Amino acid sequence: MQAPPKISVLLPVYKVEPYIEECLDSLLSQTSTDFEIIAVDDSSPDRSGEMTSRILENQTRIPWKLIKNAENKGLAETRKVAALAARGEYVLCVDSDDHVHHDLIRRVIEEADKHNADVVVFAAENVTPDGKVNYRIETGDTVITGMQAVERIFDLTLQAYCWNKLVRRSIFLSIEHPTGLIYEDICVSIQTLGKSNVVRLIPDNLYAYMDRETGISTRFNPKIVDLYAIIDRVEKITASMPIPNYRRLLFRLKYIYGYRTIAFQAAIKAPTYRLAEPVLLGVSEKLRVAHLVGMYSDHRPKLSFVMAMLKIHPWIFYCFVRRFGRR
Template sequence: MNSEESINLSINKLKKVSIIIPVYNVDSFIIQCLDSVRSQSYTNLEVILVDDCGTDNSMAVVQEYLKHHSFTEVKILHHTHNRGLSAARNTGLEAATGEYVFFLDSDDELTDDCISVMAEPIEKFYHDFVIANYEVKGSDKDYPALTLSTGALRNNKKILHSYAEGRWYMMAWNKLCNRKFLLDNKLFFEEGLLHEDVIWSFKLACKACSMYVIQEPTYRYTIRAASIMTGTDIERDAKQYIKVFEAITQFVVNEGMQQAQDEYTLLEGRKSTLLFSLLQRNEYGLYNRYYPYLHEMSPISPWAAFKSKTIGIKYLLRDLHYLLPMAWGKRYKRLFYNLYYKWRGKPIEGAFW
């Protein structure tokens, strides 16, 4: 066997990876993103660009770039109108032919060895998904870290518990996912919602039975400049989170997981954090407006959860408001916040704003 045949044989053994890149109003960033994909040391790649009908020059920049730079395999898919990030990712997932898929935001970049590093574990053993660490560009703010050690988690209980503890991040990017696993479990993104990654990663954690963790950073996440959020922004954001919680609650009920400890901890913890974040910012009007939605959105009584040892006394005290009439529950929840957070000066874990 000559050296050229040896190289071709090595390439053929590599699992095909589809990199899915939604494109929307990123004409200032897309070249750096595409450069990082073209620089990949991994060779068996399919690049899927989804045109989500932006209002800037992004697709013209893409077309001009492709005239002068070649990829192994490129697909460009076009939406007829703007449908959002979730829809663009779904379009890419449905069109992908790789055994594994990787979601890349078009204003971010990959390290040169990103796919090579993340694909190494799947060349030896099957994993539902591989996750690696990431770097942040453009912000001094702390972002969710990957705090698990390098290695495999091979049962769902460990995977879900590590997610409930916040030991791996919810963003969809920088995860190398088995395409058949995603399709079989209907792990598509909820269209028409912001914060779609919250729902998707929750479902991923509930369904995956094998994940591999890599501590090495393989992704560069770019924070775009933004002004301080106004009350109007927070109101719009809170509405979106309530829709997210509705979707997660429905999923938990449909899957019969109301009394599962990690599912309860995740859902009720995030609902409480939303309300506490509103109180922390003195958004009392929004707190009063949105509390009833969350009060009605309770798939299991906290008392029943406590008796079944799903939760302990701290969470029971936090969630007792569900057992009260709505008007009293709203007051109790605010009192709990004042006692546990405000008056003690204790920071809210995972505050929304």
């Protein structure tokens, strides 16, 4: 029997027909072959699953498996389906409309072995289809504990994406994977890091996170309010963790990140105020004067001012953000 690979790439496949070939090409051209691809067709209504099967069948360099969900399960549950079928010591989540650097597998194996790391976090770029880099997702260059990594996510200095983290498979399988919610990466990453002893951060840019007009991250999605439920879960998960300045950092994650994200994304991405209004009203109702004061005390006077507009009336906030808040 063939020895298990070091890494299992978890590849959920859903409505990515125009992009799956580029994604798979980037994986199949890796400088290291010490990995497998576990693709899961999440009942995709297009030809994504067939294309994945055809491309993988036409090569013999990388071992692979293709699973088909009988019904659509969503990203978090599909990743877990893939992880349960995986054999690698580590898992690496890849979104099937993105692509990766050709040296990704070799570099993360090298760092994991060198430091006996439970998690390896690497830099990434948000890229448009024509190759323009919108922004870079930085990580730093250090070795820290899992608890320190959780603290950095709370402090908003480390991103909570799943796709820029190599994770020991036993840890990935031991956590809760929220189903039916978007922004699930926050909950997953905080749990995996919280269970990790050694986390290696490397500055290498190894992942291209694609900014597409049709992507869930670039269009208005009323489910953005799922972020309330995700943050509540994070609060329950972390309440007993020994995180320094926990209440202050939780405020930062909950209000400065969570409330701000919900409100700004609704204002910027909703094509009309009518669509944005229910989301903005929800944030306004939850927002308290104490939260605005907390934002100001956290050295964010501009955010406090703009969110005060939301508290006064969502229409004022909507108009201001549409005029001045676009990236």
